[in-house]
Amino acid sequence: MVSRTTDDYQRMAQSGCIAVTEPAFWAGFDRSSAQGFADYFRQLTEYEPRRAALFGIRHFTWLCINPKEADDPGFAREVISIIPEFLKCNTVLGIGEIGLNKNTKNELIILEEQIALAETHHQLVLVHTPHLEDKRKGTRVIMDALSASSIDPGRILIDHVEEHTVGEVLDRGFWAGMTLYPDTKMTPQRATDVIEIYGSERIWMNSAGDWGCSDPLAVPKARLEMSRRGHTMSLIDKVTLENPMTFLSQSPNFKVDVYKD
Numbered sequence: 001m002v003s004r005t006t007d008d009y010q011r012m013a014q015s016g017c018i019a020v021t022e023p024a025f026w027a028g029f030d031r032s033s034a035q036g037f038a039d040y041f042r043q044l045t046e047y048e049p050r051r052a053a054l055f056g057i058r059h060f061t062w063l064c065i066n067p068k069e070a071d072d073p074g075f076a077r078e079v080i081s082i083i084p085e086f087l088k089c090n091t092v093l094g095i096g097e098i099g100l101n102k103n104t105k106n107e108l109i110i111l112e113e114q115i116a117l118a119e120t121h122h123q124l125v126l127v128h129t130p131h132l133e134d135k136r137k138g139t140r141v142i143m144d145a146l147s148a149s150s151i152d153p154g155r156i157l158i159d160h161v162e163e164h165t166v167g168e169v170l171d172r173g174f175w176a177g178m179t180l181y182p183d184t185k186m187t188p189q190r191a192t193d194v195i196e197i198y199g200s201e202r203i204w205m206n207s208a209g210d211w212g213c214s215d216p217l218a219v220p221k222a223r224l225e226m227s228r229r230g231h232t233m234s235l236i237d238k239v240t241l242e243n244p245m246t247f248l249s250q251s252p253n254f255k256v257d258v259y260k261d
C-alpha cells in the first residue's frame, strides 16, 4: 500500500475489504542504507495503519529484508538487526516476504538467517517465490530451508504458487497463497482453476497492490469469477476470507471484525 493511493483504500473498503497485510518488499529501487529500511518499517507500522483506518480497513504488516536487496550479507544483517525492535508493534504479523530472487548463495544464507529470526521470535512467515523459469526449483530450495527449521509448516504461507508448484507446497504442509494480478502471474481465472483442481484446504487468494500493474480489487473480481462458474458462496468465502483469517489468526496481533448475517 505504500505505493498505492488513498483512493485505492476507499475503493477496497467499498468492495468489502476489511483488512490488508502488507509484506516488506522491494521499493522499485535499492535502498542506500539500513536507515532507509528503518524509515520504511516506520511507514509500515505507523503511517499505513492510520491511513487504512480512515476507511475502516485494518492494516497489518510483515517485516524483513526482501530477497532482491539481500545479496550483500553485511548490509542484510544490518537491516535484520533492526527488525526485533519493530516486532514489538501490535500490527506486525511476522517475517516476510522472504525468499529468493535469483537463487544465489548469499540470498540463501540471508533467507536462512531470517527463518532463524522468525523461529527465535515465534513469528509467522510469509514467503515470496521467484517469478523465473526456475520457479519450481526456487520454491523447492526455499521449502527445504524452511523444513530444516523447527517452524511448523502450518505457520508458513508460500505465496505466488502456480499450477506447477501448488501441489508440492500443499503436500508438504505449508499454506499456499495466490496473489492475484490483472494479467501476469496469477489471474482471478487461473486462481479459480487452481481451486477447482486442488481444493480449498490451506489455500487462499489476495489482491496484489504494488507499484507495478496490479489491482487491489482482484479479489472481488475472483469472487465474481467463482460465482459465474457456479461455485457456492461458502466456498468463495472460504478461500477469500475464512482461510486467510484462520492462517493469520495464529498471530496474536491479527484481530478483525467480520460482520456476517
Ligand SMILES: [Zn+2]
Pocket (backbone or CB within 6 Å): 097, 127, 128, 129, 159, 160
Ligand atoms: Zn511476493
